[in-house]
Amino acid sequence: MKMEKIRFFLNGKDVETEIEEGEILLHTLRERFRITSVKEGCSIGECGACTVLIENRPFYSCLTLSSKVRNRNVKTVEFLGREGLHPIQESFIRHGAVQCGYCTPGMLLSAYSLLLRNKTPTVEEVKKAISGNLCRCTGYVQIVDAIIDASSKITERMDDQQIPDRGCLSKDEILNLLASTENSLIIAGGTDLLISLREKKDAKKFIDVTSCKELKGIEKGVGKIFIGATTTHTEISESQILLNKANSLRMASESVGSPQIRNMGTIGGNIVNGSPAADTVPALLIHDARCILESKDGKRLLPLENFIFAPYRTRIERGELLLGVEIDELDGFEEGYVKVAKREALAISRVSFAYAIKEKDGFFEELRLAIGSVTPSPFRARKFEERLRGKERDKRIVEEACSILFEEIRRLSGDRPSYRYKFPVLRDLITSRLGR
Ligand SMILES: Cc1cc2nc3c(=O)[nH]c(=O)nc-3n(C[C@H](O)[C@H](O)[C@H](O)COP(=O)(O)OP(=O)(O)OC[C@H]3O[C@@H](n4cnc5c(N)ncnc54)[C@H](O)[C@@H]3O)c2cc1C
Numbered sequence: 127m128k129m130e131k132i133r134f135f136l137n138g139k140d141v142e143t144e145i146e147e148g149e150i151l152l153h154t155l156r157e158r159f160r161i162t163s164v165k166e167g168c169s170i171g172e173c174g175a176c177t178v179l180i181e182n183r184p185f186y187s188c189l190t191l192s193s194k195v196r197n198r199n200v201k202t203v204e205f206l207g208r209e210g211l212h213p214i215q216e217s218f219i220r221h222g223a224v225q226c227g228y229c230t231p232g233m234l235l236s237a238y239s240l241l242l243r244n245k246t247p248t249v250e251e252v253k254k255a256i257s258g259n260l261c262r263c264t265g266y267v268q269i270v271d272a273i274i275d276a277s278s279k280i281t282e283r284m285d286d287q288q289i290p291d292r293g294c295l296s297k298d299e300i301l302n303l304l305a306s307t308e309n310s311l312i313i314a315g316g317t318d319l320l321i322s323l324r325e326k327k328d329a330k331k332f333i334d335v336t337s338c339k340e341l342k343g344i345e346k347g348v349g350k351i352f353i354g355a356t357t358t359h360t361e362i363s364e365s366q367i368l369l370n371k372a373n374s375l376r377m378a379s380e381s382v383g384s385p386q387i388r389n390m391g392t393i394g395g396n397i398v399n400g401s402p403a404a405d406t407v408p409a410l411l412i413h414d415a416r417c418i419l420e421s422k423d424g425k426r427l428l429p430l431e432n433f434i435f436a437p438y439r440t441r442i443e444r445g446e447l448l449l450g451v452e453i454d455e456l457d458g459f460e461e462g463y464v465k466v467a468k469r470e471a472l473a474i475s476r477v478s479f480a481y482a483i484k485e486k487d488g489f490f491e492e493l494r495l496a497i498g499s500v501t502p503s504p505f506r507a508r509k510f511e512e513r514l515r516g517k518e519r520d521k522r523i524v525e526e527a528c529s530i531l532f533e534e535i536r537r538l539s540g541d542r543p544s545y546r547y548k549f550p551v552l553r554d555l556i557t558s559r560l561g562r
Pocket residue numbers: 170171172311312313314315316317318319320321335341355356381382383384387390391392393394395396397398399403404405406442446447448449472473474475
């Protein structure tokens with residue numbers, strides 16, 4: 127097994143260790159540093175017992191390659207308790223917010239991360255911040271009360287020393303690696319990839335693209351916006367540019383997984399994974415997104431509509447890297463993203479849609495609608511859009527037009543037993559959002 131050295135900051139201390147290629151941070155912390163407060167629960171990003179902070183944001187260590195923390199600041203619950211009990215720990219005890227304690231280190235770190243950024247959180251904000259941490263015995267009322275109570279006692283700030291050199295790979299270095307290494311896999315957040323590789327024990331060579339500056343960020347151009355492939359869902363959901371010009375996309379990213387998944391998962395990974403339920407794809411479709419791809423042979427632009435052609439199948443070719451997506455701004459549109467899932471956090475959508483409406487004097491001047499989780503890949507409902515263009519924005523008219531939408535869906539994927547549930551849900555939600 128090939129070993130590599132990594133150096134990083136662990137609870138404020140400069141540390142160095144050797145890791146195996148493909149080693150997971152959870153195992154490095156538990157086995158190489160004996161930090162057993164970082165628990166292994168589900169190993170698939172669903173329980174939060176393995177939560178650590180990286181640059182003060184919660185991450186699932188069970189889905190983080192150890193090589194990713196090179197030169198970064200990692201914190202475990204030992205950081206909180208370094209000078210005796212921390213005010214959040216005291217508050218958890220005071221409120222009886224601990225029973226078996228299995229979830230507690232991760233829960234404390236998610237709470238600490240929230241309170242560093244927000245000193246006066248509401249109950250809703252606390253619930254959202256801990257939505258990626260499951261507790262199966264204490265009950266959330268005490269936990270939420272404890273966090274709210276601790277909020278007035280936290281004096282710390284987002285004070286982490288940022289280490290500028292993360293050992294960045296340039297885009298050209300990535301393209302060279304892709305061209306020269308057989309069987310290497312591009313990894314961004316790893317939240318899809320590491321789960322799909324879980325059962326495969328053979329060692330993988332990863333090309334981690336997240337340190338590449340050319341793939342990151344949101345840039346406004348003239349009438350267009352560029353979103354780099356490694357931009358995370360957190361960055362998208364906090365973007366002011368997208369709030370103003372592509373709010374459905376911002377809302378879609380905000381609905382993804384949990385805080386940990388949004389800090390780790392990227393828009394590029396969401397697209398290239400090709401899931402029919404990928405939350406950002408319907409929102410990107412209504413903005414006519416174009417995928418920007420590059421390999422050693424050159425660059426190409428492909429409409430997202432043609433990029434994903436079957437479940438988990440895309441037109442990306444060997445040696446190609448997704449640099450990002452370019453979308454059109456929608457000015458003067460009312461936008462939204464609606465997701466129906468089994469529960470609020472950490473749930474894959476059963477039905478989803480993104481819409482944009484330009485209304486004039488009570489009529490649809492323009493309308494865009496894209497549907498997810500119902501067909502083999504998310505699609506733009508163009509016939510439905512045409513039917514309503516120029517029509518009155520009226521609930522009855524929208525409801526009638528849904529029959530065209532259902533025809534479009536059946537044409538794409540035939541009839542399915544799930545449509546007995548999905549069609550009425552879609553009809554009701556589309557009618558209430560689009561109609562008046
Ligand atoms: C617990 C949990 C909850 C989740 N909830 C949701 C949810 O609510 N909604 C949702 O849509 N998704 C969800 N996901 C799926 C996942 O988090 C998202 O799809 C995420 O955006 C994937 O991004 P990533 O950076 O982690 O991708 P990775 O896992 O790193 O990569 C995914 C795929 O894309 C390829 N890839 C990544 N970047 C590039 C690039 N720049 N160029 C070429 N190929 C690339 C990789 O090789 C791989 O094949 C969830 C996952 C988990 C584990």
